[in-house]
Amino acid sequence: SNPGLLQFTCSLCVKYFIDPVTLGCRHSFCMPCLCLYWEEGQQPPRCPVCKGTPHQLSLKTNIILKTRVFLARRTGPYDVPRSAEKMCELHGKTKNLFCKVTKEVLCLVCHMSAEHGAHTHCSVEWTAEEYRQSLLMIMRSVWEKIQENKRNLNRETNKIRTWEKNHTEYWKMFYLAYYGEKHRLEKIEEESREIFQQLKESQYNMDLKQKLLKQIYEELKELCYKPDMELIQVRTESVQLHMPRPVVPQLSAWPIPGLIDWLNQFQVTHCVPVFEDLRCLLAVPDGPGVNYSSPRYKYFLAWGAESFTSGRCYWEVDVAGCCNWAIGFCNDSWTRDSDMVLDSEGVFLLLCIRENNQCSVFTASPLSPQYVKRPLGRVGVFLDFDSGVLSFVNVANSSLICSFLSCSFSSPLKPFMCSGHS
Structure with a gap:
């Protein structure tokens, strides 16, 4: 092989570059070859030659190299030996023009004939x-x-x-x-x-x-x-890119007659608006509070002055008209933490998060999706400290949303809520 052609060939496919990209280490590859190599390889992605880690993974076509490869295709014998060039049987000349109307390869004389004279032609290379x-x-x-x-x-x-x-x-x-x-x-x-x-x-x-x-x-x-x-003689069929749609699992809300009356015997605070016995904090950008998904939101945080160390308690909060909220119990150390990371220990929350015009329900900690319909009104929170159970109910239809089970409540818990408003 011609050593001069190596600068125009990909080391992965050993062919002329197509859509060449050059990494920070100055090694170049076909973009499709590199994408497939990274897809099937170990993480993090590395250069196939020097095994270095690229500073950025967004790949852009190397226009200069692409132009040089195009010229190399025209002059070098790498792709098509000269003996493989098609000759016109009628005129004995090389067929190097393509008729875009009849899709035929023509020689210079043929393309000027009465049959093809009015048609659009272009070189085979272009x-x-x-x-x-x-x-x-x-x-x-x-x-x-x-x-x-x-x-x-x-x-x-x-x-x-x-x-x-x-x-x-x-x-x-x-x-x-x-x-x-x-x-x-x-x-x-x-x-x-x-x-x-x-x-x-x-x-x-x-x-x-x-x-x-x-x-x-x-x-x-x-x-x-x-x-x-x-x-130029290949005819590609249209590519069907219809994608399978993900399943959106959702358990039905099963009403439990008499559930709310039973829970109310353990009620310790009235339905919000306003927790009269809770300390409050308005969290805004550049201030204390939680991590923000968007600077457009202001978050109202509240947690109870009273802690629970035993027994059963129940309270309700109205989330009507609010798409970003968190309700549940937390320990003292979490309320004093400026980061308020949801994966921390001692955090037992039901969250509703709006993303891409869709509201999803999660529990924390750990952060896990809950495949139930989002409550639109009052949410009840029931704590059985001694049994290690915390449950959330949809008050409107007297149904269970989800529960934390077999929890080890090792420290006093405080009621907590956070709501976000744009």
């Missing part, structure tokens, strides 16, 4: 380069879909793990321990199995889609490497 750029545009779109599907697949897998771990345990504990609603558990179990099956099917479909998308990407990449004369 036509092939246009095809490559068109293929690369499709590949970028396919790669975005690969990454989108990968994120969805990871989320679906996490949903399945969460579902397997605790999808009905808190229901069983609450129903059996506090209300004896055994007859509802069969319906809850049946619904949970159906949702779990939907998640497994969704995961399977996304896994198949991921393999199909990668196959399409690899095939398009190989087309880009074809010699000019072969490339």
Whole structure:
């Protein structure tokens, strides 16, 4: 091989660069080759040659190198030997022009004939380069879909793990321990199995889609490497990029007759607005309080002066009209922590977080998604300190939202709430 051509070839595919990118270490690769190498390799991504870690992972086409590669294709024998050039049988001249109307390769004399004289023509080299750029545009779109599907697949897998771990345990504990609603558990179990099956099917479909998308990407990449004369005669079919939609699991709200009346016997404070017995703090940007998802929000924080070390207690808060809030119990040390990290010990919260015009329900700590419908009115908080159980209920329909089970409340707990308003 010609050593001079090495500066125009990718060390991963050992072919002329297509869409070349150059890392900070000055090593260059085809962008598709590097993307696939990083996708299948270990993290963090490293240079395939020197194993150095790139300072930035956003890849941009090296325009100068791309231009040099284009010129090298025209002059070098690397891609197409001269003997492979097509000759016109009628005129004995090289076919180096492409008719965009009839899609034929012509010689100079043919393209001036009466049949082709009024048609648009372009050199084979330029036509092939246009095809490559068109293929690369499709590949970028396919790669975005690969990454989108990968994120969805990871989320679906996490949903399945969460579902397997605790999808009905808190229901069983609450129903059996506090209300004896055994007859509802069969319906809850049946619904949970159906949702779990939907998640497994969704995961399977996304896994198949991921393999199909990668196959399409690899095939398009190989087309880009074809010699000019072969490339311009390839007809690519439209790429179907319809993506499997993630399952949004949601357990039904099962009303429990008499639940609120039973809980009210443990009530220690009246329904908010305003915790008269709570200390309050308005958290604004550049001030104390919590971490902010957006500077547009102001957060109202409140926690009780009274701590609980035993027994049962119940209180309610109205979250109507609020999309960002946190309700529950916390220990003294967390309220004194300026960071108020949700993964800290001694934090037992139900959170509603708005993101991308969608409100999702979580519990902390640890931060875990809860697949229930967001409450729109009053939320009840029931603490059984001695049994290590904390439950949240939707007061409007007298149903359970979720529970913390088998907790070890090792320190006094205070009622806590945080609401965000734009």
